[in-house]
Amino acid sequence: MSYAALFWSFCQIGLFSIGGGYAALPLIQAQTVQLHSWLTLEQFTDLITIAEMTPGPIAINAATFVGMQLASVPGAIVATLGCILPSCVIVSLLALFYYKHQNSPGIQGILSGLRPAVVALIASAGVTILVGALFGENGFVWNIQAMDFIALGLFAAALLVLRRFKPNAIYVMLGTGVVGGILYLIAGLGG
Amino acid sequence: MPIQARKLGQLFTSTLTLSACTFGGGFVIIPLMKRQFVDRLGYLPEEEMLNLAAIAQSAPGAVAVNASILLGYRVAGIAGTLAAIAGTILPPMVILSIISLCYDAFRSNLIVAAVLKGMQAGVAAVIADVVLQMGWQVLRSKSLLSIGIMVGAFLATYWLGINVVWIILASGFLGAARAYVRYRRERREQP
Numbered sequence A: 001m002s003y004a005a006l007f008w009s010f011c012q013i014g015l016f017s018i019g020g021g022y023a024a025l026p027l028i029q030a031q032t033v034q035l036h037s038w039l040t041l042e043q044f045t046d047l048i049t050i051a052e053m054t055p056g057p058i059a060i061n062a063a064t065f066v067g068m069q070l071a072s073v074p075g076a077i078v079a080t081l082g083c084i085l086p087s088c089v090i091v092s093l094l095a096l097f098y099y100k101h102q103n104s105p106g107i108q109g110i111l112s113g114l115r116p117a118v119v120a121l122i123a124s125a126g127v128t129i130l131v132g133a134l135f136g137e138n139g140f141v142w143n144i145q146a147m148d149f150i151a152l153g154l155f156a157a158a159l160l161v162l163r164r165f166k167p168n169a170i171y172v173m174l175g176t177g178v179v180g181g182i183l184y185l186i187a188g189l190g191g
Numbered sequence B: 001m002p003i004q005a006r007k008l009g010q011l012f013t014s015t016l017t018l019s020a021c022t023f024g025g026g027f028v029i030i031p032l033m034k035r036q037f038v039d040r041l042g043y044l045p046e047e048e049m050l051n052l053a054a055i056a057q058s059a060p061g062a063v064a065v066n067a068s069i070l071l072g073y074r075v076a077g078i079a080g081t082l083a084a085i086a087g088t089i090l091p092p093m094v095i096l097s098i099i100s101l102c103y104d105a106f107r108s109n110l111i112v113a114a115v116l117k118g119m120q121a122g123v124a125a126v127i128a129d130v131v132l133q134m135g136w137q138v139l140r141s142k143s144l145l146s147i148g149i150m151v152g153a154f155l156a157t158y159w160l161g162i163n164v165v166w167i168i169l170a171s172g173f174l175g176a177a178r179a180y181v182r183y184r185r186e187r188r189e190q191p
Helices: A003-016 A021-035 A041-053 A058-101 A105-135 A151-165 A171-191 B002-021 B026-040 B047-058 B063-101 B103-107 B109-141 B144-158 B164-189
Strands: none
Touching: A003 A021, A003 A058, A021 A041, A021 B026, A041 B103, A041 B164, A058 A151, A058 B047, A058 B063, A058 B109, A058 B144, A105 A151, A105 B026, A105 B047, A105 B109, A105 B144, A105 B164, A151 A171, A151 B109, A171 B002, B002 B026, B002 B063, B002 B144, B026 B047, B026 B063, B047 B063, B047 B109, B047 B164, B063 B103
16 A cells, blocks of 8 residues: 555545535445455445544545554545545635636526525435434334434424524534433433 | 634634534535524625535535635635635544544444434434525525425435436526526517
8 A cells, every 4th residue: 555546546536526425435435445455345334334423524534544544644644635635626716716707697597596406405414314313224214103202302402492592503413412312321221 | 914813713613613513424514504604603695605505516525625615715715725624624534533443442332322313413403494594585585496496406316316416407507597598588678
């Protein structure tokens, strides 16, 4: 393994994963498991589990994990930099273009079509997370008993607080983490 | 330049805390950024935030990283971009580095699992709050095309699982077509 190979592999992952999130998974698998044998398939599955449980984009998580396994902290830094380099270049160019031409009617037209689509994409991400919180990994089922009532209560309380008092969202998330953690531990001990 | 220094500090700490609280990656970070940078800090209007989100989604790489590049550039130029990128990638890098060293202990820790489960409900509530607010804006515009794009894009991504790239292309095309039709009509009315 050379640092150059590691850097170049994650450059390609960063460059070709359009759409973000899980769109990057097959690319990461192709580069790290099939092409270079840096990870076994089992380690790759572990990586997905960790990525789901921890914050941050999956591609960054994967870059750090693979880099750490191969060459400790320097490896993690090299892989992560490789992963974000294509984004930095392309998005910077797009930003320059956008701020130069944002008032042209054509760009305004395209963006007026994109904005409602972005709201829909956010809604879709939200529904996926909500279903995951209420019904677990297996997804939605027509069965009230399969529903997690602690999660439902936390969701309803958090939404009420957010709409009513407009607090910093981070406090709400940390709050549900602490309250939820206590409730789940009590429920786990009782059941 | 104390103002610039304060902006860089706010960019770094905001993206750092948001990134540390964002599970699952992808679009989840957009509503959190919207709350922080539009509603709380007032750095840019909501419409521009949605434009930046659309650009972040259209470019290759992780949406969270792309959105930080754009927000950083908008708020404080190139230095802002660097501060925002650093804030966004540090939490996943540090957390993944630690976890990859002691994965087995982390995986089986009951307290960690319970807190993460609680936070999931909180994140879902934050997204629901932002979606209600922004979806209401789209409905209130009374533009059939915008409402159609929002509903259609949601069904396409959530139920049909269509790749986000196609949804972005189609909605951008519809927006551009609407702008073109309006332009033609205005030209015909004033010869």
